[in-house]
Amino acid sequence: MSLLLFVFDSILLLTLLGLATAAVLSPEPRNAVMLFIAFGLWLSLVWARLGAPDVALAEAAIGAGIGGALMLAAARRSARRDNRRDNRRDNRRDNRRDVSCQDAQ
Amino acid sequence: MNRDLSLLIGILVSLLALLLIWIFYTTLAADPGPRLAPLALEQLPNSGVSHPVTAVLLNYRAYDTLLELAVLLAAILGIWSLGPAPSGFQPAGPALTVLANWIVPLAIITGGYLLWVGGHAPGGAFQAGALLGSAGVILRLAGHERAGLPNEAAQRWLVVAGVGLFLLVGLLLAVFGAGFLTYPKASAKWLILLIETAATIAIGSTLAAAYVGGRPPLAQSTSAASKDLGA
Amino acid sequence: MTAAFLYGAAGLLLFALGLWSLLVHEPLLRKLIAFNIMGSGVFHLFIAVAHRSDGSSPDPVPHALVLTGIVVAVSATALALALNSRLEEADAKASSSKTTPSGAPEPNTTARTGLPKPSSNGANRLRWPSR
Known part of the structure; x- marks a missing residue:
């Protein structure tokens, strides 16, 4: 029984550390935020195991839910801004090409 | 950042982690000494609620919760002072x-339930406020410019409601009662419920306003037009 | 005892992982995730210490402390993200005014934000590498 519980605890903790490592090492912002949300939900599961249902509820709702929504919005804004910058650069290049074509004519 | 430097930082941080784990192990192995838990559980009948975590939050360590609400207020003031919100x-x-349309009313009802149940079971102002805040986030995602919150003047009242009522109760108790935030036993339950209700509203609207991410948008084109039509 | 040590050590490892990432990675969003993981490690240590392996009810005092801590961490994250979005806005404005041909007005929200136009010098100092 105690061995079974030990195995259960180890699986919980190894998954928790694995999720945290993945969130920290992921270079793409949106992936990192989604892994962070998964980490927060898993953490609330671990806290439920440790007999802290209040804190588990709060972590799932505030830490993973609202914190994750805030970070996702920020990641999406920065991705959109990067896209816009790339588009602008492409447009400028196209314009320049048009001008050079006209010059050639 | 170059690779060698990050490797060096990694080694130093792992040494720090090993040191911390060793300290933690020796602390656990030694006798932990008397704990606060028996004292907290022993005084529970006098606290006005029967759930120990709520008793700690709103009664024994009410100062902590008051200051935590003040931190929340300071954060939202900082966000508002950075300029208007990005477009919705x-x-x-x-x-x-x-x-x-389905989730928002459900979240509000569940929030009310969690607030009430906090007196005797897991739940309370923080969880209920988080549910209200996430209802606001869903409304903002569904296109509501102000995340379901009222206009700016009313929002200011909402976000100070928690700290304001908490301080008011504390000061009234200091003047007429036993001392700052020392509840008389008979009315402790209702005072705690009153403070928790105000704290729920403040936490919910602060989190939703933080998600909006700036000063509340003025009534703009579409919302202004619909309001004018409604008036 | 073993369970408490196992869970507490996991909290300390989370703290170290977050500290390493906070020091090594440059983009602010990654620093924020690292900072939140550091905080989660501390909260996890608190919850592990509060737990009793003999089955009696856990210590409510650390639970209450962690509850307030979670709310404070999220509000700090929200403030940092708002600051970051202003920084990126100022950065984008500075770089676009530097690279676009003269006189082309950018469709930005310059008038609405009311931020002082950063000098190119200041913009370089404020610049936060996005990769």
């Missing part, structure tokens, strides 16, 4: 609108 989302498609 486009109005949602029909599926998301229907989903929001």
